[in-house]
Amino acid sequence: MRAMLIAFLAMAVIAVAADLALDYSGFATAEVTAGPAVRN
């Protein structure tokens, strides 16, 4: 059961890390698609 819980925790960590990493690397949808005419 411990392996299962650790795996679920790892899944959450990977998901949050992926979100932050992609956002930081400029892959956020707003950054990719919004032109300069769009207000922040």
Add this chain to the structure above:
Amino acid sequence: MTVLRLPMLTILAALLLLAAPAAAQQGAGSEADSPRAATGGAQTLEDILARQRGERVDDRFRREAVGDPAQAAGIRMQLGTLGGASDAEVFRALRYGGADVTVSAKGHASEIIIQDGGMRWLEWRKGPLREWGGWLRGGVVGLLALFLLLRGPIRIDGGRTGETILRFNALERFGHWLLAGSFILLAISGLITLFGRPLLIPLLGKDAFAPIALASKWVHNNVAWAFMLAVVWVFVFWIVHNIPNRADLVWMAKGGGLFMRGSHPPARKFNAGQKIIFWVVVILGISISASGLSLLFPFELPMFAKTFEILNALGISQALGFGELPAQLSPHEEMQYAQLWHSIVAFVFIAIIIAHIYLGSIGMEGAFDAMESGEVDRQWAREHHSIWFEEETGEPAHPAHEAPPAAE
């Protein structure tokens, strides 16, 4: 001679005069026979019928009718402000990609304002995809319920001994649960995305559905990375145990012992059914990851035009009755094919995994232990993985004083 020449010239002239209207009439006749004469160059009934028959229609009459600014009336003249192209002609130019477009949005393909063919994708997504996918899931659940009703759970025939043997170590179980957990989250969030509008909005309302849709999108986009890592993980850990061998044929011939009580065909660490699940997970996992990456990074990873080109060249699409697949796709079409393929693979994947979850839980006594603690009852191991049990323990799976199962 001069006397004769004049009448001859007169006759010749008369013939020419008679022939000219005939030729003119013939010319007018061919124009009148033109299929577009009656519609002033627009589409004809034959075009519509041909399209309904699924035939390709030459649409140059429409594609090329986009106006001409050079022919515009002077600005002070009547209709001069139209600029040489009517609204319909401007929309045609947008539809067929001939318009000079400037957009403030950046990103790929943002200058494509109208995508011809997008409705076909939308109709397919709204119709057959949801219907067939729903029936597939429902069908599998129904069949399993029927199987449970008729066969009941597969029990440990010899009873539990209370002694266990390690079947999966912690790293193997970690990989399995990483894959299982991410798969279930991706399946649920994907189904919410596909069925949210027709099923959940009428049930919950738009205000309540909005945060659910947003959360589903976040989960689907980000948990996907855990899934991809887990596919690689289980592949590396279990590939060596999933190479097909002769014992698999025996196992398959006996239906894995699933349909007859007391039947336990010999198997190594993984039986043929589990090997099928393994290869399905690996192949569908790679395929769904590829289309998923294409969707995660829109327009960056087009793959269907190239795939169709290869399928055409190998003659596979023709052999399957699909004919020549389009080898040139617009950026949006690439995304639409990626979305459809992603969903089709997902439905097949979900159906197979439902069966796997059934057999790993309520369908077979003692099976869940293998992934819970990693330890399985020795009698369970003897019955379901006899060759593996003998290799691990050095003991015979069926001691001399015990009769081997009758069906073997």
